[in-house]
Amino acid sequence: MNIQVANYDSDRDLEAVKRLWHEIGWLRDNSETEQTLLQTELDLGPVRVARIEDATESIAMGANAILQYMDSELPLAAVTGVGTSWVARKRGLARRVTARLIADMAAEGAALSMLGIFDQGYYDRLGFGTGSYDHRVSVQPQDLCVPLPQRAPNRLSSADWEEMHACRMRRMKRHGYVTFTSPTATQCESIRDDRFGFGFRDKANEALTHYLWCRTDDFESGPYHVISMVYENHRQLLELLGTLKSLEDQVQLVTLFEPPDIQLQDLVSRPFYRLATLNEGKFGTGIRSYAVWQARICNLHACLKETRLECEPLRFNLDLKDPIAEFLDDTQPWRGVAGQYVVTLANESEVEQGNVANLPTLTATVGAFTRLWLGVRPATGLVATDQLNGPPELLTQLDSAFRLPAPSWDWHF
Incomplete structure (x- = not known):
């Protein structure tokens, strides 16, 4: 089966996207209002499609946004919609086209990505972690x-x-x-x-x-x-x-x-x-x-640079896992944030690649670490319910460092 993930091309893909939107219920009818809504959504930001045997069967739409992180602002890749047609379900198209969209926006400067979820678990495989309650x-x-x-x-x-x-x-x-x-x-x-x-x-x-x-x-x-x-x-x-x-x-x-x-x-x-x-x-x-939204870090250095915590300097190794590379072509310049890092949390936090032998090590998926970094849940709680682990003393220190208000996304999409 020939599957191609590509940039949206209006001349080539629009009619198939209209059919797809009808099939999944995003278009209520064929009125001018609904057609205007479809075109406006497509004009909002970058769009990627997946084609099977040259027929467009899946779509991921994005938009440039800003995330408020305490007193700082970070460039955000908002995934505003993901849909797959009736005849292309259970083939992995949605994950592949969404991964491509995120990778392209991350390569252009997005520090993290966020999306609304239809249910929990699906986007975990792209490195997303669940946000706080609405x-x-x-x-x-x-x-x-x-x-x-x-x-x-x-x-x-x-x-x-x-x-x-x-x-x-x-x-x-x-x-x-x-x-x-x-x-x-x-x-x-x-x-x-x-x-x-x-x-x-x-x-x-x-x-x-x-x-x-x-x-x-x-x-x-x-x-x-x-x-x-x-x-x-x-x-x-x-x-x-x-x-x-x-x-x-x-x-x-x-x-x-x-x-x-x-x-x-x-x-x-x-x-x-x-x-x-x-x-x-x-x-x-x-x-x-x-909890109807999820987020993931796309640029660890950019996110830690804007992390200003009222805590004693805390330094540790971070062994970060990121599953998104599984769904990306080898040609993609951005392939996630998996790796070995040395993190310093303080009023001016920083991160560098590497490993220091005498430092404690935190092991986490990018989704779990994103939840910790945002203040969704403390480290000692994430150990019980998510993929995050480390020495008890380090976990307690992380709880003290990330004393943040619960994040609220406010602009639902």
Whole structure:
């Protein structure tokens, strides 16, 4: 069987990609709106395809983004979509085309890669490690204990995507936040007809300062699902929550992701009463937690260079395993980050290739080490559930060094 992984070619691949998107349910119909969405997604960033006997049967799409690592920013290869047609399943195409996309973006400077997962385990074989939990809150607007806005919000529509993106670039950022560099990323979220928003503007210059962007299948009763909640400070956050509360006379339920640093249960009236009486069905309330994203380091030197920890200098050997090379052609210039390293963690961390005989050794897959580095879980916990091991004293020291807030990706993709 002749399998070829290549750059996307619109003239050659577009019709096959349309068929593929229909088969996997990414296109709802053949409307102009859906065709615009497909083309906009393809224009967002690099795209790689896999062909079987010259027929395009698998696709991986990427976009350039920025990851907030504490006070630093790192170039991120975001994998925005991976799909395989009905007739090409279980042949390894998705992993091969995704590996090629990551390798190409890493060779161009991406320090790490991130993606949303359809389920856990599949992307582990490309070196990805599971991220932290997202808390999805479903609440009746009438139960939000926040003041109503003192001013009316502005309506936002799909025509406002450029202004929304500019606002998003200025938003409050926390550890782990993803920011797409191209405004096309925000445009992709605004194309479908079930999307709408509310925003507030600066009184002096009329610039959009904070907004909600939502979707729904039922405009009359909801639920209204908040896709993005963008703000520069917590006062603006409360004004956005107050806007949701103002819908209480008609909308039965809103769902939103809990922002970092905030415990939304503090702002919900009688959450356990609602959980006992309305915990199922279309309007079920509650808080559900899932880890739906994964990440992996692509450039260890770039990531450690931006690692500034409040700890005594800690030096150790790192024996790093990276399975992605199995899915790459021998001609690829970037083949993962497997190797022997000497790591120094401090206010100015660093890494170099090699091994020092009298230092303790940490053995880890790149996915497990990425989780440690991001602060998803401590070393002593990863030993129990992931592929990471080392002397107990070193593990305890790593726990103390990586005392980071839980990473939150914020921009879901």
